[in-house]
Amino acid sequence: MSPDIDRDTANARTLAGGVVTQVLLDGRSLSQVLPNFLDQAAAVDRGLVQELGYGVLRWRFRLEALLRQLLKQPLKRKDQDIASLLLVGLYQLAYTDIPAHAAVHETVEAVRATGKRWAVPLANAVLRAYQRQRTELDTVADRQPADRHAHPEWLVEQLRADWPDDWERILAANNQRPPFVLRINARRSDPPAYRAALDAAGMAHALLPVTEHGVCLEQPVAVERLPGFAAGEVSVQDAAAQLAAPLLAVQAGMRVLDACAAPGGKTAHILERTPGVELMAVDIDAARVRRIEETLHRLGLSAQVVVGDAAQPAQWWDGRPFQRILLDAPCSATGVIRRHPDIKSLRRARDIDTLAAAQAQLLDALWPLLEPGGLLLYATCSVLRRENEAQIAAFLARHADARESTPDADWGRPLRHGRQLLPGDADGGHAATGMDGFFYARLMKVP
Numbered sequence: 001m002s003p004d005i006d007r008d009t010a011n012a013r014t015l016a017g018g019v020v021t022q023v024l025l026d027g028r029s030l031s032q033v034l035p036n037f038l039d040q041a042a043a044v045d046r047g048l049v050q051e052l053g054y055g056v057l058r059w060r061f062r063l064e065a066l067l068r069q070l071l072k073q074p075l076k077r078k079d080q081d082i083a084s085l086l087l088v089g090l091y092q093l094a095y096t097d098i099p100a101h102a103a104v105h106e107t108v109e110a111v112r113a114t115g116k117r118w119a120v121p122l123a124n125a126v127l128r129a130y131q132r133q134r135t136e137l138d139t140v141a142d143r144q145p146a147d148r149h150a151h152p153e154w155l156v157e158q159l160r161a162d163w164p165d166d167w168e169r170i171l172a173a174n175n176q177r178p179p180f181v182l183r184i185n186a187r188r189s190d191p192p193a194y195r196a197a198l199d200a201a202g203m204a205h206a207l208l209p210v211t212e213h214g215v216c217l218e219q220p221v222a223v224e225r226l227p228g229f230a231a232g233e234v235s236v237q238d239a240a241a242q243l244a245a246p247l248l249a250v251q252a253g254m255r256v257l258d259a260c261a262a263p264g265g266k267t268a269h270i271l272e273r274t275p276g277v278e279l280m281a282v283d284i285d286a287a288r289v290r291r292i293e294e295t296l297h298r299l300g301l302s303a304q305v306v307v308g309d310a311a312q313p314a315q316w317w318d319g320r321p322f323q324r325i326l327l328d329a330p331c332s333a334t335g336v337i338r339r340h341p342d343i344k345s346l347r348r349a350r351d352i353d354t355l356a357a358a359q360a361q362l363l364d365a366l367w368p369l370l371e372p373g374g375l376l377l378y379a380t381c382s383v384l385r386r387e388n389e390a391q392i393a394a395f396l397a398r399h400a401d402a403r404e405s406t407p408d409a410d411w412g413r414p415l416r417h418g419r420q421l422l423p424g425d426a427d428g429g430h431a432a433t434g435m436d437g438f439f440y441a442r443l444m445k446v447p
């Protein structure tokens, strides 16, 4: 190999190690951290940096269980850079088809590049020992469910308590690579025409009958390569998220509030389905609100877009009631771990209390804005009962003028309140990976 190629590939491991360190040490999300590291990567390395960053975070808890067995003593916090590179090395050996000699060599070179010379023989020893003792190490790591399924212990326990019959299936689905699902814009195209464009572009795909306008591509592609993307013919949105707009049952002329709207996926879907809607989209995060505006612009849609706290309507509400409210609430995102594997590391058990309190506050603050006879759709991408079924039970107990009106459906499972999709649930067209985990409950204000 030429020295240049050597340097570039070692650099990919260095960058991937940097991604992992920033997520684990600084508590920043992959989506915040990754773009900066990708900017530093040579074009040919970007795919590898992304694959290693996502892969290590997806399997982190299992990789750490292996690493614990391979180290005589744990590394210190100040040496997280080395720990991250060792995880990058183990990930390549355990979960990729990168040739083992290249994985070891390039990772050790990345360790050398940190300037911590003591760590070079350590990295060599750890990675080579893993190759020799893989079966025994895996057997030990298989003993604990958290290590076996590569999740934090608190989450395994919570899922086991909430889903005694399904928890292992949920954990396994969380470790899958997510499907790449599109929503065809009903205003600018239709499924037959758009599918013909996908065929012409050589993009194999399947229709998702559980959705109105969803197709799943066999291979993910950069959005710019999708036929008609710039012209607003299509958006990327999981099948589970595509169920929100039909459930909201919006009709032309209605005044609709999307209370936690950014980046605008469901806002856009509501507007695509039903022309003549007066929609107000609110989100607390100004940077994310700009993404709503970009999305609407690309799709040729319009709405009143506001930066505001949905729990403080006095800041932004003009006093005219809404006939429909979508509350796609901030949540633990435990239903979309396969898309955001950093959630396993970033979310803490105590966050669930804080989130559940914030969700209850949002529900209570928005309820008075709903016209009698109107519908509020509460949605989360969580699979935890406290944020979902229990949240709605408590809301109904607090509000005598609320009735549940969640319809029967051919997806997910009915709970005492609402319907739950678990990650991997069949989407009717791509059973191998299925849908994201989502919860929906529809509430009607008694006229």
Ligand SMILES: C[S@@+](CC[C@H](N)C(=O)[O-])C[C@H]1O[C@@H](n2cnc3c(N)ncnc32)[C@H](O)[C@@H]1O
Pocket (backbone or CB within 6 Å): 241, 259, 260, 261, 262, 263, 264, 265, 266, 267, 282, 283, 284, 285, 288, 308, 309, 310, 311, 328, 329, 330, 331
């Ligand atoms: C699950 S995301 C919404 C996704 C969006 N509905 C879509 O389909 O594209 C939750 C959003 O709630 C916003 N949020 C959190 N707390 C909020 C609050 N108090 N008021 C308004 N928005 C809030 C977050 O900024 C985040 O954009």
